[in-house]
Amino acid sequence: MHELSIAMSIVEMAEEESARRNNAKIHAIHLRLGLLSGVVKEALLSSYEMACASTCLEGSQLIIEEVPVEVFCPACKTRVPVASIQWMVCPQCGTLTPDIVQGRELEVIAMEIETPGSQPPQSDPSHNNAPETNQ
Numbered sequence: 001m002h003e004l005s006i007a008m009s010i011v012e013m014a015e016e017e018s019a020r021r022n023n024a025k026i027h028a029i030h031l032r033l034g035l036l037s038g039v040v041k042e043a044l045l046s047s048y049e050m051a052c053a054s055t056c057l058e059g060s061q062l063i064i065e066e067v068p069v070e071v072f073c074p075a076c077k078t079r080v081p082v083a084s085i086q087w088m089v090c091p092q093c094g095t096l097t098p099d100i101v102q103g104r105e106l107e108v109i110a111m112e113i114e115t116p117g118s119q120p121p122q123s124d125p126s127h128n129n130a131p132e133t134n135q
């Protein structure tokens, strides 16, 4: 199953990130998924749950942002969204265009990682610099 191997590599990457931060808990992973990536969103979500089971990511969320398909129309000389991924034509002038500029994405864009204990505020060092000139 294609989606499961993708989910497992996402989990693996997140585990490494967590380990690098003293096993910080990861709450969520944000992913951009192009409609032409060949990955089925629902399948990826359920695969993710499977891949997370009994790892430090168990209970975390995969948040998928779907990226619409856009092509470059040579007639209009601009990027346009296609009406359907089965029908790669410019919606403005009807020109058939195979020049896909967006829609194949499959990338992790962010992770929500718990930061245990917030850093104490830094004291302002300029307060300690009062000049003493009575000598």
Ligand SMILES: [Zn+2]
Binding pocket: 073, 074, 075, 076, 077, 090, 091, 092, 093, 094, 095
């Ligand atoms: Zn056009």
